[in-house]
Amino acid sequence: xxxxxxxxxxxxxxxxxxxNIGVVSNDRSEAIIIDTGLDDDMGRKIxxxxxxxxxxxxxxxxxxxxADHCGGNNFITKRFDIPIYATGFExxxxxxxxxxxxxxxxxxxxxxxxxxxxxxxxxKAEGIxxxxxxxxxxxxxxxxxxKGHSPGMIGVATxxxxxxxxxxxxxxxxxxxxxxxxxxDIKNTLDTLKYLKTxxxxxxxxxxxxxxxxxxxxxxxxxxxxxxxxxxxxEFCSEAKSREDVASYIINHYNIRLNVTQYYLTLSxxxxxxxxxxxxxxxxxxxxxxxxxxxxx
Numbered sequence: 001x002x003x004x005x006x007x008x009x010x011x012x013x014x015x016x017x018x019x020n021i022g023v024v025s026n027d028r029s030e031a032i033i034i035d036t037g038l039d040d041d042m043g044r045k046i047x048x049x050x051x052x053x054x055x056x057x058x059x060x061x062x063x064x065x066x067a068d069h070c071g072g073n074n075f076i077t078k079r080f081d082i083p084i085y086a087t088g089f090e091x092x093x094x095x096x097x098x099x100x101x102x103x104x105x106x107x108x109x110x111x112x113x114x115x116x117x118x119x120x121x122x123x124k125a126e127g128i129x130x131x132x133x134x135x136x137x138x139x140x141x142x143x144x145x146x147k148g149h150s151p152g153m154i155g156v157a158t159x160x161x162x163x164x165x166x167x168x169x170x171x172x173x174x175x176x177x178x179x180x181x182x183x184x185d186i187k188n189t190l191d192t193l194k195y196l197k198t199x200x201x202x203x204x205x206x207x208x209x210x211x212x213x214x215x216x217x218x219x220x221x222x223x224x225x226x227x228x229x230x231x232x233x234x235e236f237c238s239e240a241k242s243r244e245d246v247a248s249y250i251i252n253h254y255n256i257r258l259n260v261t262q263y264y265l266t267l268s269x270x271x272x273x274x275x276x277x278x279x280x281x282x283x284x285x286x287x288x289x290x291x292x293x294x295x296x297x
Contacts, residue, residue, distance in 0.1 A: 005049040008203050008211065010160035011139075015049055017042065019068045020205055022061075022156065022164040023050065026138050031055040034156050034164050035063055035207065036072030039116055043072030047079065058137040061129070062086040063166030064150035065093035065100065067116060069207060073123035085127035085136065089152030094125045104264045112260040129154060146196075148189030149182065163201040168192050169222045171209030179254035180229065181222070182269050186276035190226060193219050233273050234282050240293035246270050 003017045015021035019042070022034025031050055036043055050057055057080050062070045065086065073084055073094065086094055093099045097119040101109035104118070127136075129143050131154075142157035146168040156164045170181055183189045196204075196219050204215045212218060229250070236249050247270045251258065256266060274294055277283040283294045 003045060003049075005053055008160065008162050008205070010158075012158045012160040012162040012203075013053075014164075014205050014211065015046065017045075019207055020164075020209075020211075021046055022205060023055070024139055024141070024158050025055055028138075029054050029056060030058040030137055030139075032059045032061060032136055032139055032141075033057055033076070034061045035069040035166070036060060036076060038068045038071040038120075040072065040075040040121075043075030046072060047076060056080075058082055059127075060084045061136070061141075061156055062090060062094060062125070063146075063156065063164065063207065064153035065090040065120075066150060066167070067097070067100070067118055067120040069166070070094050070123065071116065071120040074121035077123055083127050084123055084125040085129050086125045087130070087152035087154055088128050090150065091125040091128060094120070094123055097122055101264075104268050110260060113264065115261065118261060146192045148185050148187075148192045151184055157201065161202040162205060163199065163203070164205045165196070165207070165215075167207040168196060169206060169215065169219050171206065171218060172221050174208055175221060175225050178256075179225075180250060180256060180266060180269055181225065182265050183226075183272050184268070186226065186230075186272050187279070190223065193223050193226075229273060230277065230282075233270075234277060234296055237277075237283055237294050237296045240286055240288055240295040242291050242293050243267065243270055243274060246274065246294070 003015060005013050005015055007013050011025040013023040019037050023031050025031045059082050060073060101113040101118045105113060131143055131145050134141050134143055140159050144155045146153050146155045146166055149167040153166050197216055204212045233246055247267050281297060284297050286293050286295055
């Protein structure tokens with residue numbers, strides 16, 4: 001994918017990349033960076049693109065703490081002493097990267113999981129963001145909760161009527177490629193997707209994929225995918241199944257290619273679905289064969 005700084009409207013830009021990077025400037029040619037990509041290389045590119053446009057970074061906002069969205073923090077803040085802003089939960093992971101593979105594995109993680117795709121380099125998040133209007137370095141912003149994919153994920157809206165949505169939704173090509181999107185909370189994900197359909201912005205900039213003016217068809221595709229998986233899991237649990245049973249079935253159903261990291265991302269997502277289906281009364285938990293299992297009500 002070509003990488004360059006693209007002006008969307010007014011003082012709002014983005015860098016089209018594997019992970020889209022937001023840039024919002026003020027009249028003093030100072031810029032807030034929204035997400036920083038996977039690693040030092042992306043951090044280096046962000047600074048180069050800003051320099052080419054005569055912009056100086058003054059702050060970073062991370063929509064959430066996944067490594068591909070905060071992996072450039074360390075590189076940038078070593079060169080510019082600027083604050084990093086995130087919500088409370090995401091701040092904890094940004095500052096303690098081991099937490100991500102730790103919560104996926106539910107214990108000290110395997111060495112195979114201690115990789116740059118799950119662990120960004122450590123960086124210090126000084127500012128805690130909350131929902132509502134805020135101002136950073138003289139730049140007015142609207143912060144909104146878009147939790148689900150990650151527990152404290154946010155969207156960031158600019159005065160130019162542009163919304164950066166983090167990983168609140170995924171483009172169809174990613175849904176087709178990966179089939180089982182990673183979520184930590186299915187109910188919150190669905191609530192976020194429904195909320196996005198009520199919003200009116202000139203541009204929606206996702207963490208991955210093309211900038212859209214109308215996100216409703218894409219959001220509907222995300223909802224359809226979730227509902228399909230809900231149905232598949234519910235029917236598979238006509239007889240009592242463990243979390244690992246369900247994961248294995250879904251992996252086979254969607255032909256998911258596995259390595260250690262992908263397996264635990266999948267297992268965690270299945271756990272989110274099982275929690276959702278238990279909470280809404282579709283499944284119940286039983287203890288059988290010295291295991292915890294779920295069965296259709």
